[in-house]
Amino acid sequence: CDRNEPQQSACANQDIVDKLEELMELHKAKPSEEDRWRAFSYGKCIHALRNYPKQIRSFSEARSIRGVGEKTALKASSFRNSLDCAIKGDVQIMEIIETGSLKRITYENTEDVEATKVFQGIYGVGRQTAFAWFSSGLRTLDDVKSRKGGLKLSAVQEIGLTFYDDINSRMPRIEAEMIFNLIKPIALSIDNSLFIEIMGSFRRGKADCGDIDILITRPTSDGRTHQGLLPALLEHLHAANILTEDLAIPDNFADLELTYRGLCKLPSPDAKRRRIDILCVPWESRGAALLYYTGDDIFNRAMRMKANVLGYSLNQRGLYAGVVRDPRDRRVKVCDGTIIASETEQEIFQILGVPWQKPRERIR
Ligand code: DCP
Ligand code: MG
Numbered sequence: 001c002d003r004n005e006p007q008q009s010a011c012a013n014q015d016i017v018d019k020l021e022e023l024m025e026l027h028k029a030k031p032s033e034e035d036r037w038r039a040f041s042y043g044k045c046i047h048a049l050r051n052y053p054k055q056i057r058s059f060s061e062a063r064s065i066r067g068v069g070e071k072t073a074l075k076a077s078s079f080r081n082s083l084d085c086a087i088k089g090d091v092q093i094m095e096i097i098e099t100g101s102l103k104r105i106t107y108e109n110t111e112d113v114e115a116t117k118v119f120q121g122i123y124g125v126g127r128q129t130a131f132a133w134f135s136s137g138l139r140t141l142d143d144v145k146s147r148k149g150g151l152k153l154s155a156v157q158e159i160g161l162t163f164y165d166d167i168n169s170r171m172p173r174i175e176a177e178m179i180f181n182l183i184k185p186i187a188l189s190i191d192n193s194l195f196i197e198i199m200g201s202f203r204r205g206k207a208d209c210g211d212i213d214i215l216i217t218r219p220t221s222d223g224r225t226h227q228g229l230l231p232a233l234l235e236h237l238h239a240a241n242i243l244t245e246d247l248a249i250p251d252n253f254a255d256l257e258l259t260y261r262g263l264c265k266l267p268s269p270d271a272k273r274r275r276i277d278i279l280c281v282p283w284e285s286r287g288a289a290l291l292y293y294t295g296d297d298i299f300n301r302a303m304r305m306k307a308n309v310l311g312y313s314l315n316q317r318g319l320y321a322g323v324v325r326d327p328r329d330r331r332v333k334v335c336d337g338t339i340i341a342s343e344t345e346q347e348i349f350q351i352l353g354v355p356w357q358k359p360r361e362r363i364r
């Protein structure tokens, strides 16, 4: 079955594998992180099918492959991805068996994809949860609202459901700017040496923003840092009714690298809730952090890939040389390497041999 091992006997489900490979390639060609994961999930599903010795004849037989996966999933969380794939894969496998082909190769409108997309609009609900809900019979947002089947939501998901429409709509650029203009002086009143800047789609000059991304750091030339700033800032912003709900608070405020996620709003009574991310980074990482949090995500992926080709590794902390990865799982670093650039965006562009691009040019 594996093309690299021609001596192996033919795969009993090659027809299905071919179709699923087509789907995998489709997702690989698409830009989002979600598509990347789907492609990865298909890879796992294909692998499981290749190792299945008999030709699959029925729905229940396809499900039985998933059953094996389920037990393994308890041990290895990474294997859960193939579970998701199997849930969706079941339907597709049956379509292949029954019709000999997969008509809806993009399957964008299959019921599970539609429903799980709606569920994932609830902040705090990811693919795993969305598919689990679908499997347990939930289909619509009303099913979730009525807590059908005794559904329990986490505190964060409750907030996500309450402000579903607000969170899933984008704000005009001017609103992001107005909120930032309320936050910045409050931050500077706590420590006037702070560097505080608005990042993400706003820095790229987009006319509308999905959220407000704020980067905070502080020069260390006077021997001080921004340690302790974030908890004080959060307190001030809650007191001023700018921050309304917390979604993710760092566990350890002593760190210099921190991420806060929450909801905020303008003071007017009819103002919508807006998503806000506040990111604190060590001063020496500011260039790499500016680069990362400005995005966009596709541009970032291209830069990371460029770094990898040159034998480097790039993340929001810096550009590293001498990183050694586990060949069995490229995500695992055997050796962290040494940092070679992180203080300015320009030096990272330069080392990678990428001509300088202004933030608003870094677009898909
Ligand atoms: N980022 C990334 N990869 C991700 C998520 C984020 O590289 N998976 C980086 C690039 C993004 C930046 O972080 O531009 C901010 O993330 P957002 O999700 O806030 O995305 P944007 O601000 O670009 O767009 P939006 O207007 O939808 O918020
Ligand atoms: Mg953003």
Ligand code: MN
Pocket (backbone or CB within 6 Å): 200, 211, 212, 213, 277
């Ligand atoms: Mn964001």
